[in-house]
Amino acid sequence: MEVTLHLVAVTFGLIVLVSYAWKVMNSMWLRPKKLERLLREQGLKGNPYRLYYGDTKEMFKLFKEVKSKPLNVSDDTPPYILPFHHHIIKKYG
Known part of the structure; x- marks a missing residue:
């Protein structure tokens, strides 16, 4: 019982950690690079x-x-x- 409860807690913690890491990566790298690509497709340089x-x-x-x-x-x-x-x-x- 304890192993299962411990496993659930660790799994939940990993899910929260991965979710937070994805949000940070999306806001600091993926979204700006996507915006940069879209602006370049429209002909804007920078x-x-x-x-x-x-x-x-x-x-x-x-x-x-x-x-x-x-x-x-x-x-x-x-x-x-x-x-x-x-x-x-x-x-x-």
Whole structure:
């Protein structure tokens, strides 16, 4: 009797764990990749989906580059204010 009850509890725990793992995987990998594929089929370009950090490394790199350059009065300001957004618009239109 105890073995059966223990087996049922372990099985239930595994089902809950697998269910939770599936939800996490679906929300963090499958759904974004599906959305990326659908957008590409519609002709929209963009950076590929990257788990966890996304575009943050590139954003910080561009921001660091912009901070190292002085801003002149005659310069265009959007590349200095939002360097990543300016880069994406130039790259993908």
